[in-house]
Amino acid sequence: MIMDCSESLMLQTTSRRALLLGGASFAAWAYLPKFARAADGRDPRFVTIILRGALDGLATVAPIGDPDYAGLHGAIALKADGPNAAVMLDPFFGLHPAMPEFARMYRAKQAAVVHAVATSYRDRSHFDGQDVLESGFPGPGRVQSGWLNRALEALPKGERVTSALAVGPTTPLVLRGAAPTVGWAPTALPQAADDTAMRLLDLYQHRDPTLASALTQGLQLEKQAQGNEMKPPPGGGGVAAMRLVARGAAKLMAADDGPRIGALAFDGWDTHANEGGPVGRLAQLLGGLDGALAEFQSGLGARWRDTVIVVATEFGRTARINGTEGTDHGTGTIALLAGGAVNGGRMITDWPGLKPANLYQARDLAPTADLRAVIKGVLHDQFGLGERVLADAVFPDSAPVKPMKGLVA
Amino acid sequence: MARDSQAALVALNRFGFGARGGAAGDFINAASDPRGFVLADLMRPNGALLEVPGLLSTPELGKQVFDYQFEIQQARNAAKAAQQGASETPPQGSDAKPQPRRNLSLSTAAKEIAGKDPAMQPQAADSANATMTPSATMQPPTMQTVAGPPKPPAQPLNIIQKTFRAEALARLQRGVVADCGFVERLVVFWSNHFCISANKGALARMWAGSFEREAIRPHVLGRFGDMLKTVEQHPAMLFFLDNQQSLGPESRAGINRNRGLNENLAREIMELHTLGVGGGYTQDDVTSLARVITGWTFAGRRGQLGAPGSFVFNANAHQPGPQQVLGKTYAQAGLAQGEAVLSDIARHPSTAKFIATKFARHFVADDPPPALVAKLQDTFTRTDGDLRALATALVQSNEAWQAPLTKMRSPYEFLLASGRLLARNPEDPGRYLNGLNVLGQPLWSPAGPNGFPDTAAAWAAPEGIKLRLDISAQLGSQLADRFDPRDLLELIAADAASAETRRTIERAESRQQALALLLMSPEFQRR
Numbered sequence: 001m002i003m004d005c006s007e008s009l010m011l012q013t014t015s016r017r018a019l020l021l022g023g024a025s026f027a028a029w030a031y032l033p034k035f036a037r038a039a040d041g042r043d044p045r046f047v048t049i050i051l052r053g054a055l056d057g058l059a060t061v062a063p064i065g066d067p068d069y070a071g072l073h074g075a076i077a078l079k080a081d082g083p084n085a086a087v088m089l090d091p092f093f094g095l096h097p098a099m100p101e102f103a104r105m106y107r108a109k110q111a112a113v114v115h116a117v118a119t120s121y122r123d124r125s126h127f128d129g130q131d132v133l134e135s136g137f138p139g140p141g142r143v144q145s146g147w148l149n150r151a152l153e154a155l156p157k158g159e160r161v162t163s164a165l166a167v168g169p170t171t172p173l174v175l176r177g178a179a180p181t182v183g184w185a186p187t188a189l190p191q192a193a194d195d196t197a198m199r200l201l202d203l204y205q206h207r208d209p210t211l212a213s214a215l216t217q218g219l220q221l222e223k224q225a226q227g228n229e230m231k232p233p234p235g236g237g238g239v240a241a242m243r244l245v246a247r248g249a250a251k252l253m254a255a256d257d258g259p260r261i262g263a264l265a266f267d268g269w270d271t272h273a274n275e276g277g278p279v280g281r282l283a284q285l286l287g288g289l290d291g292a293l294a295e296f297q298s299g300l301g302a303r304w305r306d307t308v309i310v311v312a313t314e315f316g317r318t319a320r321i322n323g324t325e326g327t328d329h330g331t332g333t334i335a336l337l338a339g340g341a342v343n344g345g346r347m348i349t350d351w352p353g354l355k356p357a358n359l360y361q362a363r364d365l366a367p368t369a370d371l372r373a374v375i376k377g378v379l380h381d382q383f384g385l386g387e388r389v390l391a392d393a394v395f396p397d398s399a400p401v402k403p404m405k406g407l408v409a
Numbered sequence: 410m411a412r413d414s415q416a417a418l419v420a421l422n423r424f425g426f427g428a429r430g431g432a433a434g435d436f437i438n439a440a441s442d443p444r445g446f447v448l449a450d451l452m453r454p455n456g457a458l459l460e461v462p463g464l465l466s467t468p469e470l471g472k473q474v475f476d477y478q479f480e481i482q483q484a485r486n487a488a489k490a491a492q493q494g495a496s497e498t499p500p501q502g503s504d505a506k507p508q509p510r511r512n513l514s515l516s517t518a519a520k521e522i523a524g525k526d527p528a529m530q531p532q533a534a535d536s537a538n539a540t541m542t543p544s545a546t547m548q549p550p551t552m553q554t555v556a557g558p559p560k561p562p563a564q565p566l567n568i569i570q571k572t573f574r575a576e577a578l579a580r581l582q583r584g585v586v587a588d589c590g591f592v593e594r595l596v597v598f599w600s601n602h603f604c605i606s607a608n609k610g611a612l613a614r615m616w617a618g619s620f621e622r623e624a625i626r627p628h629v630l631g632r633f634g635d636m637l638k639t640v641e642q643h644p645a646m647l648f649f650l651d652n653q654q655s656l657g658p659e660s661r662a663g664i665n666r667n668r669g670l671n672e673n674l675a676r677e678i679m680e681l682h683t684l685g686v687g688g689g690y691t692q693d694d695v696t697s698l699a700r701v702i703t704g705w706t707f708a709g710r711r712g713q714l715g716a717p718g719s720f721v722f723n724a725n726a727h728q729p730g731p732q733q734v735l736g737k738t739y740a741q742a743g744l745a746q747g748e749a750v751l752s753d754i755a756r757h758p759s760t761a762k763f764i765a766t767k768f769a770r771h772f773v774a775d776d777p778p779p780a781l782v783a784k785l786q787d788t789f790t791r792t793d794g795d796l797r798a799l800a801t802a803l804v805q806s807n808e809a810w811q812a813p814l815t816k817m818r819s820p821y822e823f824l825l826a827s828g829r830l831l832a833r834n835p836e837d838p839g840r841y842l843n844g845l846n847v848l849g850q851p852l853w854s855p856a857g858p859n860g861f862p863d864t865a866a867a868w869a870a871p872e873g874i875k876l877r878l879d880i881s882a883q884l885g886s887q888l889a890d891r892f893d894p895r896d897l898l899e900l901i902a903a904d905a906a907s908a909e910t911r912r913t914i915e916r917a918e919s920r921q922q923a924l925a926l927l928l929m930s931p932e933f934q935r936r
Binding site: 199203 | 919
């Protein structure tokens with residue numbers, strides 16, 4: 001039988017996979033902003049990394065000096081000494097050991113932590129929480145633009161960037177809106193996140209044993225096939241994919257005609273069960289994030305000194321771990337700042353304490369800072385956006401939330 | 410009016426192509442009158458026909474492909490001649506070179522599409538570049554170290570590829586917009602029952618769509634005997650099962666060329682199209698039928714027997730004399746002999762049983778309720794193979810509504826249901842074609858004449874499920890922010906959704922993840 005295959009290859013497993021691509025993506029502004037450049041030739045870069053699923057701030061930058069912390073975080077609490085000890089950023093706070101790059105930046109005064117921070121959202125739905133985080137509006141509700149895009153609209157538009165656009169997952173909401181953007185995604189396939197697969201498996205185990213068994217085997221086959229392929233292994237949405245996307249984004253943004261402002265989104269932070277402490281699931285994810293930050297530093301080269309990266313998440317997690325050694329949806333958490341332009345080496349927090357009376361609704365780290373203040377401060381310092389624009393257009397109805405001062409060196 | 414959500418799920422998934430997104434209200438309509446919702450699909454006049462501007466008839470397509478192949482041959486000959494004439498230097502450049510038939514790899518195809526895709530233009534905001542599977546990435550030139558070297562640009566599609574894509578697109582678009590989709594499901598069923606494979610060669614690929622439009626669709630709600638005759642006389646089927654090569658040993662052509670029978674088509678008519686394995690036929694019956702249908706062929710490029718690409722009866726190739734098939738002697742001359750045999754086989758009790766079983770197995774369960782099969786068999790026999798009556802009997806039977814949803818959606822049903830729910834009216838078939846290739850159901854290209862498998866186990870295979878999950882995750886990452894997953898769950902299952910599914914979707918860590926889980930939920934995968 002003569003095979004005339006133009007679109008009908010009966011493909012092997014591996015080549016069938018090679019057809020797919022996706023995963024974490026990077027999107028950026030399609031234009032070079034015309035910055036009124038200072039005499040020192042500053043050429044600012046700004047990146048926001050959205051962590052979807054709600055990052056456990058208490059597990060990432062742990063208040064080891066707080067007498068109530070160890071009891072609340074139990075088996076997964078970080079410790080100041082012993083094997084896999086946290087990296088103490090100051091006598092009170094310890095950084096997760098999976099983040100040596102961030103620790104190095106912090107010591108070099110190129111990274112800072114804002115703790116006990118939250119958006120204005122106070123419920124516990126991921127969907128609505130992410131809408132608020134990315135839209136910049138005070139409350140939930142479907143909108144079609146994000147705060148970063150509206151910030152771009154306030155910037156003077158310069159040359160179009162020449163970098164090509166790639167087909168890939170869509171632009172995160174934070175960067176969607178009227179200002180045109182470009183996107184890029186790596187061609188390697190980070191497959192469906194392990195977390196998604198596990199949730200599906202759980203559903204099948206309750207509702208459909210046949211599909212549960214098929215999926216279990218499918219996931220095993222997958223692991224066997226990982227062997228020699230040049231692609232990120234699956235795991236937490238592709239820990240390697242985080243590095244890969246960051247590397248590509250940094251390369252684009254380092255170019256003289258590349259975008260100056262970009263956004264990334266990483267999934268997989270919803271650690272309800274088996275969160276792990278110094279090692280385990282969250283540790284893997286944090287390692288991926290740490291790797292991404294390192295890729296930005298090396299990829300941006302000389303431009304790193306003009307760069308600010310803001311890492312933010314929709315809300316925090318419960319102070320006390322649950323019965324499955326994970327944490328549930330909470331409120332206060334951390335935001336990370338990294339980049340050569342950051343006025344770093346600082347823990348920025350009005351620490352609320354972890355006594356039952358100090359917890360929000362007796363369960364969550366209480367928020368003492370508004371995430372909008374952090375972002376407004378960075379946008380003001382990096383791009384000279386005025387307080388009025390920030391309060392009306394970028395973060396509507398946020399006039400009472402004053403931009404945080406001194407975040408950029 | 411009472412609403413029956415469980416029956417709505419059966420109506421939409423077992424019989425149809427799934428609920429459409431937006432304001433179609435499919436679930437509510439199906440819940441208020443489940444049977445009426447499905448049967449209404451059968452009532453639209455000519456509802457099974459697919460007439461789209463630009464889609465040509467089989468002879469017109471045949472002429473195009475003959476001419477295309479002829480040009481290639483001419484170019485080859487010219488190149489050969491030039492090469493033999495040249496002294497030492499091989500020909501330079503590509504002017505003298507033919508364009509051999511290319512194997513367009515999927516990723517190249519995807520890139521070729523992507524190049525014309527509006528989604529490839531820088532865009533504001535809500536990009537329209539979501540895919541049923543992702544297409545290849547255009548890398549920024551500076552990205553090569555990250556993502557490997559860029560691929561060379563794809564060559565333009567040839568006439569065969571263009572035709573295949575246009576036919577595929579017409580079928581997909583009809584599937585996405587259809588109200589319930591029951592008639593389209595019937596088309597897919599019968600098309601797979603009487604399958605050809607586009608992989609057989611250029612003609613099969615060129616004719617895959619027109620075969621379905623001409624031989625299957627007009628009879629999906631008509632008579633089985635008419636469909637059988639049209640199918641077996643269609644050039645695509647004659648080419649697929651080699652009947653144009655079959656010569657009666659005592660026919661003029663057979664004697665001249667000292668060649669004889671090819672039993673391929675005759676065997677499949679009995680084994681796969683009508684009586685079924687164990688249907689009471691013998692090898693002698695197959696051979697006799699093969700003799701009977703010698704001379705059933707199609708005209709070639711030069712059109713000596715008729716219009717190029719049209720069905721013709723070639724008396725010179727036909728085995729003369731009477732033949733005995735299934736104990737009956739057929740003494741008719743020429744074409745009438747074979748038509749008489751087909752007409753009888755279509756009415757054979759084994760055929761009624763085989764079709765009834767397969768029909769029930771496809772829609773209801775791998776092991777369908779015997780009472781249902783008996784009912785369908787009786788309907789088929791009583792109405793002389795009236796396929797509208799057969800479909801109606803299925804929908805009117807209680808068994809078809811009471812059987813638990815144990816079947817899996819095939820890859821085609823899954824991708825189409827996703828497209829309907831997410832309101833992705835396809836403008837480019839590439840996304841779906843790639844998805845079908847990845848999931849092991851390449852359009853109109855089954856591995857053998859028995860078509861794609863039709864059991865739950867075949868589509869619930871480990872690798873397949875994992876690939877569905879990957880595709881669902883990608884759809885999630887591309888499209889989720891346009892929807893609230895909780896609303897989508899209402900559209901597809903409402904209160905027929907299990908508490909576990911509802912909870913899984915509500916607790917997902919992002920809209921993206923929620924949509925992936927929704928598309929993979931038993932409510933969306935089972936039918």
